[in-house]
Amino acid sequence: METNGEIYIYPRKIMVWHEIVNETVNNESVSITYCPLTGSVIGYKGNIGEHTDTTYGTSGDLLNSNLVMYDRASQSYIPQFLELP
Numbered sequence: 001m002e003t004n005g006e007i008y009i010y011p012r013k014i015m016v017w018h019e020i021v022n023e024t025v026n027n028e029s030v031s032i033t034y035c036p037l038t039g040s041v042i043g044y045k046g047n048i049g050e051h052t053d054t055t056y057g058t059s060g061d062l063l064n065s066n067l068v069m070y071d072r073a074s075q076s077y078i079p080q081f082l083e084l085p
Helices: 012-018
Strands: 020-025 028-035 040-045 056-063 066-071 077-079
Touching: 012 020, 012 028, 020 056, 028 066, 056 077
Parallel strands: none
Antiparallel strands: 020 028, 028 040, 056 066, 066 077
16 A cells, blocks of 8 residues: 555565554555455555544455454444445
């Protein structure tokens, strides 16, 4: 991840084990997700709607062989990405 000229690197070994990193960068909450099965990496901003510090956890579930995370604030399940028809 790069922001304001600073680069943040998360080791693959850590990402494989944890799958999600919740971080504060420049006073903004961000989450970096990694699915070991598909190798996909996606970053999310943590300020969504009324939630100002949204963080994600790993649900342990899969959808189309990809990570399903949950929003800790609303307890809702969110697929890392959706396959569009």
